[in-house]
Amino acid sequence: MAKTMYQKIWDSHLVRESHGDICIIYVDRQLVHEVTSPQAFEGLRLSGRKVRHPEKTFATMDHNTSTKTKELSDMEETSQIQINALANNCKEFGVNLYDHLHPDNGVVHIFAPELGITQPGMVIVCGDSHTATHGAFGSLAFGIGTSEVEHVLATQTLQQNPSKTMLINVKGELEKGVGAKDIILYIIGLIGTAGATGYVIEYAGDTIEALSMEERMTVCNMSIEAGARAGMIAPDQTTFDYIKDRDFAPKGDEYEKAVKYWKTLKTDDGTIFDKTLEINASQIKPQVTWGTSPGQVVSIDDTVPSPEDFKDPTDASAAKKALEYMGLISGTKLSDISINYVFIGSCTNGRIEDLRKAANILKGKKVSNNVTALVVPGSGRVKRQAEEEGLDKIFIEAGCQWRFAGCSMCLAMNDDKMSVGDRCASTSNRNFEGRQGAGSRTHLVSPQMAAVAAIEGKIADVRKYL
Amino acid sequence: MEPFTKHTGIAAPLDRANIDTDAIIPKQFLRLIKRTGFGKHLFHELRYLDYEGTKDNPDFVLNKPEYKNSTVLLARDNFGCGSSREHAPWALYDYGFRVIIAPSFADIFYNNCIKNDILLVRLKEEEINSIFNEINAIVGSTINADLESQTITTSGQNTFSFDIHPFAKDCLLKGLDHIGWTLQFNDKINAYEEKIKKEQPWVT
Numbered sequence: 001m002a003k004t005m006y007q008k009i010w011d012s013h014l015v016r017e018s019h020g021d022i023c024i025i026y027v028d029r030q031l032v033h034e035v036t037s038p039q040a041f042e043g044l045r046l047s048g049r050k051v052r053h054p055e056k057t058f059a060t061m062d063h064n065t066s067t068k069t070k071e072l073s074d075m076e077e078t079s080q081i082q083i084n085a086l087a088n089n090c091k092e093f094g095v096n097l098y099d100h101l102h103p104d105n106g107v108v109h110i111f112a113p114e115l116g117i118t119q120p121g122m123v124i125v126c127g128d129s130h131t132a133t134h135g136a137f138g139s140l141a142f143g144i145g146t147s148e149v150e151h152v153l154a155t156q157t158l159q160q161n162p163s164k165t166m167l168i169n170v171k172g173e174l175e176k177g178v179g180a181k182d183i184i185l186y187i188i189g190l191i192g193t194a195g196a197t198g199y200v201i202e203y204a205g206d207t208i209e210a211l212s213m214e215e216r217m218t219v220c221n222m223s224i225e226a227g228a229r230a231g232m233i234a235p236d237q238t239t240f241d242y243i244k245d246r247d248f249a250p251k252g253d254e255y256e257k258a259v260k261y262w263k264t265l266k267t268d269d270g271t272i273f274d275k276t277l278e279i280n281a282s283q284i285k286p287q288v289t290w291g292t293s294p295g296q297v298v299s300i301d302d303t304v305p306s307p308e309d310f311k312d313p314t315d316a317s318a319a320k321k322a323l324e325y326m327g328l329i330s331g332t333k334l335s336d337i338s339i340n341y342v343f344i345g346s347c348t349n350g351r352i353e354d355l356r357k358a359a360n361i362l363k364g365k366k367v368s369n370n371v372t373a374l375v376v377p378g379s380g381r382v383k384r385q386a387e388e389e390g391l392d393k394i395f396i397e398a399g400c401q402w403r404f405a406g407c408s409m410c411l412a413m414n415d416d417k418m419s420v421g422d423r424c425a426s427t428s429n430r431n432f433e434g435r436q437g438a439g440s441r442t443h444l445v446s447p448q449m450a451a452v453a454a455i456e457g458k459i460a461d462v463r464k465y466l
Numbered sequence: 467m468e469p470f471t472k473h474t475g476i477a478a479p480l481d482r483a484n485i486d487t488d489a490i491i492p493k494q495f496l497r498l499i500k501r502t503g504f505g506k507h508l509f510h511e512l513r514y515l516d517y518e519g520t521k522d523n524p525d526f527v528l529n530k531p532e533y534k535n536s537t538v539l540l541a542r543d544n545f546g547c548g549s550s551r552e553h554a555p556w557a558l559y560d561y562g563f564r565v566i567i568a569p570s571f572a573d574i575f576y577n578n579c580i581k582n583d584i585l586l587v588r589l590k591e592e593e594i595n596s597i598f599n600e601i602n603a604i605v606g607s608t609i610n611a612d613l614e615s616q617t618i619t620t621s622g623q624n625t626f627s628f629d630i631h632p633f634a635k636d637c638l639l640k641g642l643d644h645i646g647w648t649l650q651f652n653d654k655i656n657a658y659e660e661k662i663k664k665e666q667p668w669v670t
Contacts, residue, residue, distance in 0.1 A: 015658045016651050021633040024648055026658050028669050036551060038499035049645070064497070078497035085499050122669065129550040129574060145552035145578035147644065154645045157655055161631070193484060194544040197573055227547065229573055250668035258668045293484050314483045314542055321482070411549075413493040432488045432548060434511045 002268035004165050005234055006200045009140045009265065013123050015157055022159045028122040030152045032059040032095065033108050034086040035413070036127030040150035041089040052156045054094035058117055061086060062107045063413045065100045067376050067403035072100070076415060093153075106379020106405045109133035109221065109347035113213070114381050116246025120235035120262040125152055130347045130429065131230075132223040136216035137243070138235035138265050140200070143224065163229045166199040167273040170207040172281040177463040179357070180215035181349060181427065181446035183207070184222040185287035187279065189297040197227035199275065202267060207281040208233055213242040214353040221348045222429050225294040234266035286462055288334050289431045289444040291322030296431075297444070298334065300461045306330035325433050326441050327421070334459050337443070341424035342373040342454040343436070344400075344447055346410035349427035350378025352385050354447040358427075359391040361451035361465055367399035368457030374416060375400045376408040400454065412436045425453035467641035468583050473564045474610040475537030477601050477620075478527050485541055486548035487575065491557040504553055505560030538609045540597055541568040546575025555582040565611045567618065569594050580634045581644060585611055587618055587628045600624065613638055 003011070016024040037059070044050070051057060064079035072080055083100065090097035098105045104115060109130055112118050120138035125131060127149040134141035144158070152158055170183060188195075201223050203216075211219070216233050223231030240259050243249045250258045285299035296319065298305065304323070307330075310316040323330065328337070344350075344358050355377060367373045375395045377383040383405055386392055392402045409416040410428035412435065418424060420439030427450050428435075431442035445453065448462040495507040507519065513528060515521040522529045528536065539558070545568040546554060555578045558566070566579070567587040579586050589597075600622050601607040610619045613635060619625045636642065648655075663670050 016654050018633075021636070022631075024651060024654070026655070026662070035496050039501050039552070042499070047645070063493075082497050082499060119669075121666075127550055127552075129548065143550040143574055145550055145555075145574060145581065147552060147578065147581040151645050151648065155648045155652075155655065156659075157648055159633075159644060159648060161633075193547055194570055194572070197544070197570065224548075224574075227544065227572060254668050258666075261666065293486075317481075318483050411488075411493050413496065430486075430488070430548060432486045434492055435488055438492070438511060438517050 002271040004267045004271050004273060005138060005202060005232060005265050006140060006165055009121055009123065010162055012121070018161060022161055024157045025123060025160050026157055027125050027152050028056065029117055029124045030057045030149070031108050031112050031124065031126035031131070032057060032149070033063055033128060034061050034082045035063045036146050037089065037149055038082060038085045039146050040153060041093065043150040044093070044153060049154045051093040051095060051153045054096070056156060057095045057153065058098070058112060059086060059090050059095050060098045060105055060108050060111050061100045063407045063411065065406045066414055067406045067408045067416055070101060070404060079414060103380045106381065107347045107350055107407055110350055110378035110382065113137065113217065114246070114379060116243055116249035119243060119249070119258070120239060121265050125158065129224045130221050132228065133217050133221040133347060135220040135223070135230050135232035136213060137239055138232060138262065140230055140232065142230040163200045164198050164274040166196055166201045166275040166277065168201055168203050168277045168279060169205040170203065170279045170281050171205040172207060174207060174281050174284065175463070176466050177448060178284050178286055179446050179448070180211055180218035182284050182287045183281070184219045185289070185294065185297050185444060186284045188222065188226045188294050189287070191226055191277065193225060193293050193295040194227040196223065199228050201226070201228045201231045203231060203233050209236065212353060213238060214351040217351065218348055222294065225429060235262045286446065286449050288449065288459055290326065290328060290334065291319065292325050292431055292433050293318065293322065294429070294431060294444060296322055300334050300459070302334060304328045304330050304332045304334065335461060337459045338457060339423045339425045339443065339453050339459060340370050340372065341418055341422055342371055342450050343409045343424055343426040343428060344374065344450050345376030345378065345408055346428040347378065347407070348429045349447050350376060350382065352382050354427065355382065355386050355391050358447040358451040359394040361448055361462065362398040362400070362454065363394050365398055365455050367454045371454050371457050373400040373454040374403060374409055376403045377405050379405045409436050425450045425459060467643070469641035470564070470583050470585055470613055470638040472610065472612045472614070473537065473585070474608055475564065476533065476535055477538040477540050477607055477609040478533040478536035479598055479601050480527055480539055480541045481598065483542040484544045484547055487546060487551050487554040488548055490546070490554040491551065496551060496553050501556050502560055504557035505562070508557040508561045532605045537562045538565045538567065538611070539563050540594070540601065541566060543569050545571050547572040550574045552578045552582070555579045555584055559584055565609070567594065567597065580637055583638065583641070585613060585638060587611060589618070589626055589628060593626050596624065
């Protein structure tokens with residue numbers, strides 16, 4: 001029988017089938033960070049349980065860590081508590097830890113692929129909703145809650161019933177200045193923030209196949225913003241080349257054997273998905289969110305919509321509330337919206353390619369006087385690579401702040417945050433109320449669009465810079 | 467976990483779609499390393515006028531005297547979307563909520579609630595509208611949720627049936643230890659690990 005990639009991975013990880021109750025699936029790798037894990041380790045301690053496979057568990061510190069200092073004592077006290085708790089838990093339970101001082105430390109969804117921990121065909125989980133990022137390698141990867149983190153630590157398995165499958169076929173050539181971030185924002189705008197609830201999405205088509213691994217990760221990363229359990233892309237030569245020779249990648253004969261297996265993972269021809277969506281890539285323009293939900297998104301050419309534009313009363317009322325919070329008037333051109341912050345980074349857009357794209361725009365230019373621009377590399381490796389290429393100098397000369405790796409102002413859990421009324425062009429993934437600081441306003445954009453906004457001090461169209 | 471069989475309580479109407487987990491519990495409160503104590507920060511930005519949380523926002527539903535002691539929450543589509551933080555159900559439970567009724571819930575949030583003794587009830591949009599109308603019309607309306615019979619009954623005696631996965635129902639009714647349940651099948655986990663060691667040695 002023809003199977004989707006999702007079904008193949010599901011079937012190969014089934015430990016126990018459901019007997020009217022629930023399936024148990026095996027988890028190959030669990031990634032851990034300091035915010036959603038302390039209660040899980042505490043649960044193990046209280047019940048006298050151990051971590052079943054510490055060697056399959058990899059921890060990093062990212063959400064709380066300062067991007068200004070590596071000195072723990074200079075970080076906020078409550079952050080120190082969580083950071084110390086993770087260090088102690090990893091020591092006690094024997095878990096691999098890439099702490100804030102480790103040269104390869106980074107945002108959980110950036111450091112793991114870089115180290116070759118993420119591989120095709122694996123089931124990967126993390127107490128973090130952006131875990132779908134790893135699906136870019138043709139793995140089944142999704143976010144879980146802390147009780148489930150504890151469950152995986154104790155059993156290396158998860159209770160789960162299969163999801164429905166959705167195929168999103170993106171075909172055609174992208175316009176210059178339009179990239180992975182625009183593709184995924186466009187999709188979320190089309191299907192809505194709950195459009196894929198209950199589904200695992202497979203992104204396919206020649207536009208997706210032409211993307212680099214970094215770009216594929218950006219697309220899969222925001223699957224959760226459409227409500228999907230996971231997002232995935234079939235592994236191909238781009239994937240195999242990316243993995244080869246990385247720290248935890250299989251080596252020599254084992255690599256060859258693995259590639260042979262990875263090639264069998266792609267969805268069989270003629271497989272029927274529960275839902276299919278066709279997207280014409282040439283129609284996608286640079287995207288900008290105007291509201292407080294990633295689905296409230298339009299093209300840069302558009303104007304801010306009015307609540308009356310929405311047929312559904314719930315959408316109309318959500319639009320009204322969003323406009324109030326965002327301090328925007330319907331009919332305003334997106335390109336007339338001033339911003340005073342720019343954030344370039346996060347698990348969505350904190351990779352080397354993202355920084356290259358932003359630096360390419362900012363080279364020889366100056367950040368507008370009233371704009372604070374933060375550039376936060378996604379990991380220690382990204383930072384080193386960027387510095388080798390001189391990107392740090394481009395950013396600093398333009399007037400940006402060049403920081404240490406971390407989640408930073410994507411969720412503003414450390415001290416990188418905006419104040420009431422501040423407005424940001426941000427390469428992150430969520431524009432929820434207060435996400436980047438209480439009372440702050442977020443417009444989600446691509447790294448290039450963020451760079452252009454930094455120069456102009458307002459939302460602007462990257463296409464005129466190319 | 468405590469078993470959940472039935473519950474009756476005052477229902478608070480939170481008339482908003484896409485309530486995300488950042489709205490349920492903002493990040494500045496995620497630094498606690500225990501599971502309790504999150505209730506006072508529930509819906510912080512909607513609930514308080516100041517960052518410190520000392521001034522109640524009088525317009526927010528839970529600050530209205532008639533809803534102060536509510537234990538059932540009525541909401542709109544896609545409740546609990548966004549981050550996977552289990553701090554969201556911990557905060558809802560700690561505040562006192564035992565039942566949440568909405569047309570749809572985000573996936574991870576749904577799983578997290580089942581593991582924290584909170585019953586999530588999905589009803590049709592028109593049913594939700596009718597409950598909103600009823601509790602808005604009569605101050606202090608209560609709702610009874612009966613998990614065994616899978617029904618919701620309002621104090622106006624309107625009854626609605628809801629679907630729930632049999633395993634989720636069983637977990638709530640028994641207050642199941644999920645890890646303990648899975649470990650009954652430890653021999654199967656061992657067998658899987660033996661198989662994978664031979665077939666995909668690079669994964670082990």
